[in-house]
Amino acid sequence: MSNSSPMRTRLINALAGAGLLLLGGLATAAEPLPLDIDNLKPTREHTIASLNTVELLRRHHYNRIRLDDALSSEIFDTYLQLLDPQRSLFSAWDIREFEVNRYHMDDHLLAGNLEPGFSIHRRQLARAIQRSNFMLAQLDKGLQKINLDSDQNIETNREKSAWAEDDDALQLLWRLQLKDEILRLKLAGRDSDAIIDTLGKRYRNQQLRLNQTRSEDMFQNYINALAQVYDPHTQYMSPELAENFDINMSLSLEGIGAVLQSDNEFTRIVRLVPAGPAERSQQLSPADRIAGVAQGNEEMVDVVGWRLDEVVKMIRGPKGSRVRLEVIPASNPPSDMSTREVVLTREAVKLEDQAARSHILELEHEGQSNRVGVIEVPGFYMDFKAYRRGDPDYRSTTRDVRRLLGELRDDGVTAVVLDLRNNGGGSLQEATELTGLFIDRGPTVLVRDSQGQIQIMDDTRSGIAWEGPMAVLVNRLSASASEIFAGAMQDYGRALIIGEPTFGKGTVQSVQPLNHGELKLTLAKFYRISGQSTQNRGVLPDIQFPSRLDTAEIGESSLPRALPWDSIAPVSYRHDRQLRSLLGALQERHEHRTASHPDFVYTRARNDLEREMRDMTLLPLNEARRRTQQQDYESRLLVLENQRRQALGETPLSKLERNEQPLSHGGSRTAEEIAKDPFLAETGKILLDVLRLNLDEQLAKAS
Template sequence: MTKRFAQPLVAALTLTLSMGISAANATLAPAPVYSQTMLDVVTALQQGHYNQVAFDDSLSSAVLDQYLETLDPERSYFYTSDIAEFEAYRNQLDDEILAGKSNAAFDIFNRYQQRRSERIDYILTQLDHAEWDFSLDESLSTDRSEAPWPVNQAEMNELWRKRLKSAVLSLKLADKTADEARDILRKRYQNQKQRMEQTKGDDVFESFANALTHEFDPHTQYFSPQGSENFEINMSLSLEGIGAVLQAENDQTKVVRLVPAGPADKGGQLQPADLIVGVGQGADGAIEDVVGMRLDDVVSKIRGPKGTIVRLEIIPADAADRQKRKVISIERNKVKLEEQAARKRVLELTRDGKPFRLGVIEVPTFYIDFAALQSGDPNYKSTTRDVEKLINELRSENVDGLVMDLRNNGGGSLREANELIGLFIQRGPTVQIRDASGRVDILGDFDPKVVWDGPLAVIVNRLSASASEIFAGAIQDYNRGLIVGNRTFGKGTVQTLQPIDHGQVKLTHAKFYRISGDSTQHRGVEPDIHFPSLYTVEEIGESSLDRALPWDQVRPVRHGRFPSLSPFMQQLIDRHEQRTAQDPDFVFMRKQVAHLAEQKDNSMLTLNEAKLRAEQERNEAWMLQAENERRVGLGLPPISQLSEADDDLPTDDQGRPINPEAEAILAESGQILLDLIDLSISHTAAAQPLRTPALSAE
């Protein structure tokens, strides 16, 4: 299955999906400014990008394929004859790009305008006159990324007839009447036609330039002047609204991640990989369909004044039934930076009748108040300073071990990741950075002070990225503690913004490497002990992105190591598996992961109403049974419908719903740390005591 190219920085995208096009009777042409702009983009790529790519026929061919996929990812607009005609450009685009030309891109786009307009007109006509028989045994492929383009109008019409029928059926199963479904879809496509007429040349040029930049890596991007403004707005306002980073995926809006301590994060109802299909204003405003809407338009509808309510109609990522929707309410607010700070708690566990107290420090992001630091404020706020204070407080509470929780931590300050590692080791290198010229810089901790030298575990998941991966990788390379959870995101690249006369270019200019020499790029950090996860590497993470830079290695850095954890590892894994085999939460999570995998393997969607309803009922019954089995195992009363499961969730001290699976993972991480303490005590005299901070030279 071909992966989608999707930049997750919200409204900067303009044409990555088939939204922005002009009317069929109008054509767009390159403006004179695009010539120099293309040359500026090429210069930036050649001189500043980490990945050196030759401007030759191979690149030309790849850019053509990427541009066509950008415009028509589901191969449902262009005909086979169009694609055959575009073949004339396959080995010419590199020459045009180097000459500062984009004529071919506009020619292709103008044909796309025509085909898109034809399809919308067809749909609007069908909505006025067509009737649908939902008792027929028809089906529709949900993945046409590698399907052949339609050969003729009859084949194209048949594809779109089924797509429209599927959309009507989906709305019907969402309790819409036939007339309501027609109205919703008519408005959806009329809005698309209106937006088509608003497309400008900058939109087309930006789309084509990004087909080029994407061949270097998925994080490199050209922003037009309007795109640059949107990008800067989203960066500066990233802590306002609901606190969610979104991206466009096909005709839908996908949640990439939640801003720690933001309104969506606190609400606990919106999760990464959820799809947003509708937006409503206020507590009772009508839900507006946003399927097929440009990403920046969706973002503008979700944004709003602090204290107001926005309602989102979503398809949850963990929904076994991808037709099932639910509406959630979020109060818009501005994230308070102090709420993003590291925080602590004490986890109390019992082992063989003996009580244990484990300190837990959650680090939502790697932050530092640079302004306060540069002004000389001795009390400037930073991750490392806050964590050091929390560790000292936990030490005074006589905790037996420490758990660092980096789940969903998307990164932040490299300086803070480096200094945080220093709280757990005496001194030594922490990370390597290689630039485009091949020069490798090594960062390290040179302060011999160790704030915590006791048993340590670090929890990570698929959304732990960048600086989180540097921290976890270093802890693992030093044998300083156990890494538990899931394979991390795998973002081991560094970007910078380079202004040009007409917009700006975001460039990948360096790459991170662990002190072992392994890159964190693409593969991320593999935990010592794995937990079940709903986030698959095919859907979330660096490896899910086309053209992601590969994993590779540099020379390892000479560094010390704490006594190896290898003698304990198999016993730790065995104890974990034995314990969780009967744990109701882990049994539920593993069942859910397996069930969702089975659902995703089926790429055909039935258009038979009775069959689709039966599938929905089976999926809901399965989820209800699995949830009740979990609840009975935990000594909780069973529920009669799934919505009740959200009603009795406990909340933390900040009023956020406590996710039972997240709590189960934390508790099991604590149990694993207790296993490590137990095994280290009973280990042979030849083993170093776990608290010994001495390092062996390598």
């Protein structure tokens, strides 16, 4: 990939997208604020950094968008969304006052004038104080003064709702929001004293943070409103945030091993780092929300409403130390705020813990016993230090998989599954070299830069490490380098892609130092050798399994202003069409097998139930109605769970077990867990179908 700018470039294959910018702080009326809001103004360093950012985006971002009135309007809307995502701080009156800036944000930014953005932010700060005053005043009156028997409802998502007209309308909205918070805690089993204590601490903690707001925070939010209209992975990082960027918010070094993202007032888990403390605990799942953090045996600190970087600071810590998390499981219905506590010991994730590993599935298929090899590939890794010092035994994904393939062949397996579920990517070089194990030379991936120049990456080594039937098992958390490998296997017709549509991260980022902080911007896009982008759409499986992950919540397509899917001219490569000709028959056999399979039936039915709950736009603020609604959901879920258990010959439950793990979680597991994985077993049976159909075809030709 070429670029005319003398940039310090790092390829970033990260899952984290937008969401580092919410202020989310509240202030108190009980005491005068030590913070002088009017004194929060841009500095000379901010002005220079903003001008540099504007220039870099205009000249080097992949999109090459003009900074004009149309983009100005997008910046304006993005900024309001960042500052007030649920439209509960600004009034329509405020918005009408701000509107004078809608088509002039571009002019201000080109001139280095940051005052309009700071002015809007100062108003947000004042409104947050006003809201906090109101909430604490209502709590001071006691819960008995709050009517939870009304027929009122609250919108579950206000991102596109009308702004409250004035102060009176805002206060009505705040009353509804406070009632909703109280009901959620009531249904989670908290008594009145605990609710008052929890919400009081929440607002007082947020006040403390609000009083620590700096001009730096305002600048970071404002300049990111500009950066994020280009795409969600383009981001300004303050000097403090840039200092921590190398861990990319993954906490994988002396942390818990979880990629985090802001989700309105909560911190949400996007994925678990393979072999990290969070994954090994088997107590956390993608889309879980973190409501509290505590160090060791210290008191739990409510972190609802905190900025992501502040939550990350609390979770990170010395190796060997303990951190406790209060987690709202993703499996809860929208109105259920019940939590559980997860205790983790921080540690660095070692390369050997993330290494590829193999297993053998013993499968009964059409009356015969079969052995199918499984290779789990948690990430695309390479021991660069050992490689650079010339160590002939350096570890890498490709080297480990080549060795495992040899061992599986010696063990007499007839087919191989490469399990890339939850594989968030890694080394692009390794994705190319791993592709080379299954093809005899050829292109592997295309990289197109902002100038339209295309670099072709190739496998130049002859020879194939495995020629038998193969499947690549993927899910929504298979991203970046995983998608490059899976896309190449699908394009060459070398393997069946089975599972779920992948994440859709098909862009390349670079980090450019500024006079003040750094700018991460998108410079290029990945394309498959067929010319299709992996961006946004991901890799679509040949045979799709039901997913327990909500694609509206997880994946590139869920991020605001994600770059679109597109295609370019393909390169020349040799495509084997044999698998493609079998897809109809394979799909038919798969559907017949899983139509009554307990785990597949359960997953599809549960997805339908949770989709029904997510589609609810209003929640009642009547305690009895809310309880009935939650009990109905739980009773329906219990019926589904017991139907699955009875079909598997297991003992039915008398009550619902909360917080169970998704069935298709992938990751580091024992041999017993792997043997019980219904999705892995079905993938193996699909490969055995391939062998059967190929044999039938050969016999037909012979006759």
